[in-house]
Amino acid sequence: MTLVIQHVTKRYQKFTAVDQLSFTIPKGEAFGLIGQNGAGKTTTFRMILDLQETTEGSISWDGKPMNSVNRDLLGYLPEERGIFPTMPVEEQLYFFGELRGKKRKELKETVEYWLHRFDLVEKRKDKAETLSKGNQQKVQLIASFIHKPEFLILDEPFSGLDPVNKDLLKDAIIHLKEQGTTILFSSHQMDHVEELCDHLCLLKRGKALFSGSLLDLKKSYGKIKLAVRSPHSAEELSSLSGVASAIQKKDHVLLTLKDESYAQSIFDYVSAGQYIERFSLDYLTLDEIFKDKVGESHAEVLASRETTV
Structure with a gap:
């Protein structure tokens, strides 16, 4: 499975948010999309997920247009957080998994695994609104991939996490890669991109200043x-x-x-x-x-x- 973006442009009247963007992500790779605020990262994510239409260009997954791909194959952690404040942690994870077509019994083993891996076992019955910001972030992270997507987008996933929990997330990304998940993520913390990605795209005002191997860039x-x-x-x-x-x-x-x-x-x-x-x-x-x-x-x-x- 491969994500291919070819000459993608997004215009809003006279403003061009993304300008002739092209890159490819092979299956099982973590790819970094980096740039300053307003560079066009989130707009790119939304076009990949078919939440916004492209003005020009094409986006495909495994040779198929993204608008024809089964949504349950995709996972997305948006920069804007959104979990249900009064729903217990465990129920949130089952709920988001069921939204993606999974049955509760299918999710049980995966829910248990990630609750333990992210040190949330003792919080499983707690309402989300009672959690720290870091734990809320971990819940939403798990919810984004609880259904085992083939392709996962993480928009600023490290935001709000302390150093220990950042390490937990980095380990989780490595684990998902090893399981064959293709990951596209953005982060303002370049050391995380450098540690996790072999390839990246650097955006400035919607244009790619560089796309390719991190080592080649260096x-x-x-x-x-x-x-x-x-x-x-x-x-x-x-x-x-x-x-x-x-x-x-x-x-x-x-x-x-x-x-x-x-x-x-x-x-x-x-x-x-x-x-x-x-x-x-x-x-x-x-x-x-x-x-x-x-x-x-x-x-x-x-x-x-x-x-x-």
Whole structure:
């Protein structure tokens, strides 16, 4: 089963929300759709689910137009949360599963599995409105895939979750992938996309700035992030050829290079007759690349990131 989006455009009168978007997601892959607020992610999700019509282009699942696909094969967690406040947790899960064509007896084993996996067993009889925001989020997450969909869309699934529950969700996504579920999700937390996705699409104002392999995206920048721990100061290192910026950290200097080819000459300089505790050259993170793609320079990217460490 494969999702194929070809030259999809969505216009609202004079405003173009999505502009000539194309990408493909193979079966069993987790694919990231990233972009700033208003970039067109949610509009894309709604067109995939046939909740909105495309202005141009086509969307297909397993070679069939999405509007002809059985809805029960799909799962969707919208960014806007919506569970029934007075319905007990366990009943919510059965209810959403039955809406998707499953019988209660078919759902029992799956409901039990996810209640245990998401640490909700003791909350199973509680009304949703009495739960913390994080637990409400977990209930809605389970409800989105309780019927074992072939294709699952998660719109900002990590929102409202603490670090422990974020790890639970990441493990759940990996589990679903291993079971063959195809997953498309968005997140403003790039480390999650980087950890879970091999491929992604980066949107800006409805247009794809990049679509493809995460590794290919990183390689397009080269290994330009260099961490050096040596007696040399940031001011001294910033004067070297090929250094775009140098930031003094607590125990090292973080350099941004104009090109990774300059790394050798910098190594020769800092190693001349001196012991180097650290010399580490790496790709930019997805978070740094994302900020660069939407308008910030490499220096601004690294400076803003490092001030939060």
